[in-house]
Amino acid sequence: MVALLWLVVGVLILFSIGYLGYSKYLAGFVGLDEDAETPAHKYEDGQEYVPAKKPVLLGHHYSSIAGGAPIVGPITAGLLWGWLPAVLWIAIGNPLMGAVHDFVSLSASLKHEGRSIGYIIGEYVGDEGKNLLLWFAFLTIILVVAVFAFVVGLVFQQYPSAATASILYIGLALLFGVYLYQLDLPFIPGTVIFVSLVFVSVFVGLEFPIQLSQQQWIPIVLIYSLIASVLPVWTLLQPRDYLSSFLLYAGVGGALVAVIVGTVLGPYLGAVSPSQPLVTNIPAFTGFGGNSTLGAFSPLFPMLFVTIACGTISGFHSLVSSGTTSKQLNKETDARLIGYGGMLGEGLLATLSLCAVAVVGVTASDATGGVGLALPKFAEGGGIFLSSLGIPASFGAPFMALVMVSFLLTSTDTALRLGRYLFEEIIGTPETQVQEAASNRYVNSFGQCVVAYVLIASGTWTPLWQLFGSANQLLAALALLTGTVWLANWSEKKQLLSTGVPMAIMSAITVCALVYLEYYQNLYQGLILGNSSSATWSLALQIVIGTVLIILALSLLNKGVTNVREARGKRPAATDGGVDE
Numbered sequence: 001m002v003a004l005l006w007l008v009v010g011v012l013i014l015f016s017i018g019y020l021g022y023s024k025y026l027a028g029f030v031g032l033d034e035d036a037e038t039p040a041h042k043y044e045d046g047q048e049y050v051p052a053k054k055p056v057l058l059g060h061h062y063s064s065i066a067g068g069a070p071i072v073g074p075i076t077a078g079l080l081w082g083w084l085p086a087v088l089w090i091a092i093g094n095p096l097m098g099a100v101h102d103f104v105s106l107s108a109s110l111k112h113e114g115r116s117i118g119y120i121i122g123e124y125v126g127d128e129g130k131n132l133l134l135w136f137a138f139l140t141i142i143l144v145v146a147v148f149a150f151v152v153g154l155v156f157q158q159y160p161s162a163a164t165a166s167i168l169y170i171g172l173a174l175l176f177g178v179y180l181y182q183l184d185l186p187f188i189p190g191t192v193i194f195v196s197l198v199f200v201s202v203f204v205g206l207e208f209p210i211q212l213s214q215q216q217w218i219p220i221v222l223i224y225s226l227i228a229s230v231l232p233v234w235t236l237l238q239p240r241d242y243l244s245s246f247l248l249y250a251g252v253g254g255a256l257v258a259v260i261v262g263t264v265l266g267p268y269l270g271a272v273s274p275s276q277p278l279v280t281n282i283p284a285f286t287g288f289g290g291n292s293t294l295g296a297f298s299p300l301f302p303m304l305f306v307t308i309a310c311g312t313i314s315g316f317h318s319l320v321s322s323g324t325t326s327k328q329l330n331k332e333t334d335a336r337l338i339g340y341g342g343m344l345g346e347g348l349l350a351t352l353s354l355c356a357v358a359v360v361g362v363t364a365s366d367a368t369g370g371v372g373l374a375l376p377k378f379a380e381g382g383g384i385f386l387s388s389l390g391i392p393a394s395f396g397a398p399f400m401a402l403v404m405v406s407f408l409l410t411s412t413d414t415a416l417r418l419g420r421y422l423f424e425e426i427i428g429t430p431e432t433q434v435q436e437a438a439s440n441r442y443v444n445s446f447g448q449c450v451v452a453y454v455l456i457a458s459g460t461w462t463p464l465w466q467l468f469g470s471a472n473q474l475l476a477a478l479a480l481l482t483g484t485v486w487l488a489n490w491s492e493k494k495q496l497l498s499t500g501v502p503m504a505i506m507s508a509i510t511v512c513a514l515v516y517l518e519y520y521q522n523l524y525q526g527l528i529l530g531n532s533s534s535a536t537w538s539l540a541l542q543i544v545i546g547t548v549l550i551i552l553a554l555s556l557l558n559k560g561v562t563n564v565r566e567a568r569g570k571r572p573a574a575t576d577g578g579v580d581e
Contacts, residue, residue, distance in 0.1 A: 001279040004355045005263035007083070008256055011091045011351045015344045018095025023103065023340040026498065027333070030107040030487075034333040039114030039326060049114065050233055052328040053187070054337070059245030060238055061325045061338050063410040065102070065317045066248070066346045069310030071378050071404055072151060073469065074354040077307045081300050082285040083358050087351065089304060090311045094347035097502040098313035101476050102321055103339035104483035104499055109322035110332055111486075116322045118425055121482045124489050124567075125559045132556040133478055134426045136549060137319055140475050141419035143468040143545075144316055145225065146452040148412040150464070152405060153217035156210075158376040159401035163217070165205035166405050169198045169247070170224075173240030181234045195246045202399050218456055221412065222449040229416035230441045233324070237414070244406040251403030252345070255352050255385040262388030278385070281361030302513040306469035311350025313506065315475025316415070317343065318482075323418040349407075356381025356400075378404050420444045455541070463532075466517055467542050474510035474553050477503050481560040488567040496564070507557060511550060518546035 040051040052060070077086040105117060112120050118137060122130025156163040176194045179185050212220075228236050262278045290298040310316070321339060329335060357377045382400030383393040391399075423444050430436040437443050455464060480503035487494040526532035526539045 001277075001281065002284070003263050004259050004278045004280065004359060007087050007280075007355060007358075008259050008351060011087065011347065014091050015095055015347060018099060019341055019344055022095060023099065023336050026100065026103055026340065027336045029494075029498075030104070030111075032107065032110075032332040032335055034331050036332050038110060038329050038332060040328050040330060043114065043327075046232065046234070048233060048324075049327045050238070051330045052238060054330060054334050055245075056238060056242045057325065057328050057330070057334070058338050058342065059243075060241035060328070060410075061320065062342045062345055063241040063244050063248060063407065064320045064324070064414040065310070065314065065342060065411070066349050066407045069147075069314065069316075069411075069469075069472070070308075070346050070350040071353040071407065072147075072465070073308040074311050074350045075357040075377055076465070077304055078282060078354050078357045080286065080290040080298055080307070081304055082283045083280055083354055084284040085300060085304055086308060086354050089308055090347055090350050090354070093312035094344065094350075097506070098311075098317075098347070098476075099340045099343040100498055100502060101313055101315075101480055101483075102317045102343040103335065105318035105479050106321035106326055106329075106335045106339040107332075108483055108486050109326035110329060110335060114322075114326045116421065116425060117318050117479050117482045118422065120322070120486060121478075121556070121560065124485045125556075125563045129556055129559045131426060132552050132559070133482070134422050136471075136478060136552045136556070137315075137475060138419055138422045138426065139545060139549060140315065140468075140471045141319070141415050141422065142448055142451050143455070143464075143471055144415040145222070145412055145419070145448060146455040147465055147468045148408050148415070149218050149221045149225070149452060150214075150456050152221045152408045152412065153214035155376060155379070155401055155405050155408070156212065156217045156221075157214040159379060159398050160209035160211040161202075161205035161398045162379075162401040162405050163205070163210040163212070164208050165201040165398075165402045166409060167210070168201035168204060169243065169406075170236070170240060170409075172197050172201070173236055173243050176243060177235045177239040180239060191242075194243055198243050198247055199250075202395070202402055205402070206395070206398060219453065221409070222453060224409075225413040225416050226445045226449050228413035229420060229445050233328070237324070237417070238328070241410055244410060247406050248403055251382065251400055252349050252352055254389065255356075255382050255400070256348065258385040258388040259352075259355060262385065265388075278355075278359055278388070280358040282358050299516070302509045302516065303466065305509045306466065306473050306513045308350065309465075309469035309472045311347055311353070313473065313476045313502070314346075315472045315477070315479055316411075318476065318479035319418045319422070320414060323421050324414065352382075353378050356385070359384055376401070416445050416448055419448045455538075463517070463522065463539075463542060466513075467546060470510050470513040470517060470546070471549050473506055474514070474549065477506035477510060478553060478556055478560075480506065481557060485560050485563050485567075488564045492568065500564075507553070511553065514546045514550050518543045518550075522546075 040049050043049040044051060074086050108120055109115060118130050118134040121133050172194055179190050259278055288300050360377045360381045379397045379401035383397030386396035387393050420441055424439050427435050427439045430439050480499045483499040484496050484503055487496060522539045522543050532539060
């Protein structure tokens with residue numbers, strides 16, 4: 001057994017080096033200018049382009065990117081392969097790949113009038129490349145909505161008090177939006193009042209839990225996400241994410257501090273020490289094929305790298321960075337903290353999640369129910385951590401469940417909003433009644449919810465999660481490709497290693513993962529041999545989606561690499577690409 005303290009300290013050291021050194025270099029490298037007019041000011045419309053104070057925007061961005069994936073992924077990976085491979089991938093990959101991905105996506109969008117990564121790639125490789133990326137991203141978004149709604153329903157079923165508290169803080173966010181933007185009342189006093197009420201909602205939830213099954217919660221979550229995704233950003237998105245950020249900072253920061261306190265001072269705290277020692281209670285490494293008691297054979301390569309789908313690197317973040325965050329950035333220089341620093345914050349959440357499952361360990365129910373039943377371990381482990389600070393586990397566990405759900409809900413409705421943006425870009429200017437209807441914000445969002453619900457209805461957790469993880473990580477590779485193309489066309493003096501190397505690594509890993517999942521696991525093992533509990537139609541749908549994603553990605557990678565070679569003078573320049581000087 002190893003003290004959790006060493007996992008936390010090791011990650012903090014590497015992340016600090018990355019932020020203080022590498023991010024400072026990258027900020028100068030992409031030419032961030034504090035005095036430049038940002039898209040939020042240039043195109044301010046009160047709907048999508050709305051300048052936000054740095055702490056407000058950091059709260060929105062962090063809440064949106066840090067969904068269920070940095071919690072679910074590390075927990076799943078820790079149980080399958082052990083804590084050592086998981087923590088190494090988070091600690092090394094995050095500052096060198098994930099934080100770079102988020103920062104470059106945000107910076108590129110800033111330099112292109114707050115446009116999406118789909119628009120940016122189209123500027124250089126043409127409309128076909130743009131449409132390839134937009135369709136890829138749109139399909140990934142639907143997978144995001146599906147898996148997050150699935151997990152929210154699971155957590156609400158396990159912790160009904162968190163359901164009550166979540167409903168209350170959504171109502172508080174609506175009131176806070178009116179307080180700030182309609183009544184124009186003081187910011188700091190309002191923050192103190194409404195943040196206090198958010199924490200009070202946890203106590204209310206404990207007294208009045210709402211008990212429904214996961215199957216009942218899933219459509220409710222999707223309906224909520226649909227409504228939230230079509231509202232102006234000031235009514236719910238900005239104020240809710242800002243308020244919930246305090247909940248998230250308290251949960252993540254408090255638990256990390258508790259790990260240190262519980263390890264160093266636990267023996268001297270007597271009655272308020274943790275209910276069990278803060279050490280790893282799962283193996284450091286279970287083997288290349290994973291822990292067979294929790295599911296079928298799952299090879300560490302490439303599946304580890306797509307199972308931890310957000311704690312290290314996530315393509316979904318490029319959609320948030322270039323979809324909503326870039327339209328609200330007050331100053332260009334804020335991108336360093338929000339883009340690079342926000343991703344490091346997500347890495348800390350992933351580390352905490354891994355520590356939570358490590359301290360709780362594996363139980364008999366996990367062995368019989370698979371990793372899906374292990375997801376609430378984040379709340380259970382977090383409650384153990386907080387007991388180091390004298391907080392009863394009876395309160396700490398529901399509080400950490402609310403923290404988890406806060407991440408999930410914000411990411412789910414933000415994903416729907418981003419999906420709407422993407423589909424509107426795909427359609428362009430509507431020319432037919434069908435296109436007019438499809439571009440309608442209500443019809444668009446409803447259609448995404450329907451497809452997501454169909455995917456969830458199969459009731460299979462692991463295949464859906466792994467498909468999402470593979471698509472998400474491959475989208476990250478395409479976002480890094482976009483950044484590489486932008487830099488290559490910007491100047492011949494721009495080095496391409498910072499984005500090009502992570503792009504090549506993630507492309508190779510994720511294509512291998514999709515091939516393994518769809519053609520070996522789903523087609524051969526599932527459909528041909530019948531060794532799967534998933535419905536036949538669900539396996540077939542996943543195979544089709546996976547195949548389409550592979551074709552789209554390889555086509556776009558070919559176009560992007562060709563453009564980079566042309567931009568660097570290795571062959572004549574293309575006529576259909578543009579350069580944003």
